[in-house]
Amino acid sequence: MLPTGYVAHRTGDRVRLRIPARKGDTAYFARVEQELAACGRVGFVEANPLTASILLHYSGTEDDLRRDAVDLGLFTIEAIPPAANPALNAAAARIDQIDRVIQRSSNGSFDLLEVAFVGLVGASIVQALRGQALGPASTLMAHALAILALHRSRRERG
Structure with a gap:
């Protein structure tokens, strides 16, 4: 059975492939x-077993590359790269779900970013009133300002 790879990126005739199952196999x-x-379609090729990647200049289409790789008995190519960081992806999906619930329950008035911002500002004020202005209060406010900066950059991008 041939190992499975995927196209990490392609720009013009420059293609980078990854074959994770063969990482380290010199x-x-x-x-x-x-x-x-x-x-015949390859003008340049450089493989790196440490990163499990292949850089090549290829003059054919992606379908041609798939056929050539299989015909040569080297690898198959998946259309979509395998999921990276499954724990982070699962956490992000759960957070997106919470965001949708907040938006739906507030009829679009609030999202998770706004709730986090208000919560951090409120917690910062509580800590400052408790005399913890230089420790927890300033850290909480810094996180709130980071959320504000993210919100502004999203707004500017449309």
């Missing part, structure tokens, strides 16, 4: 380099 990537270098 012999495999040396073979890939040799086989692809002999391919």
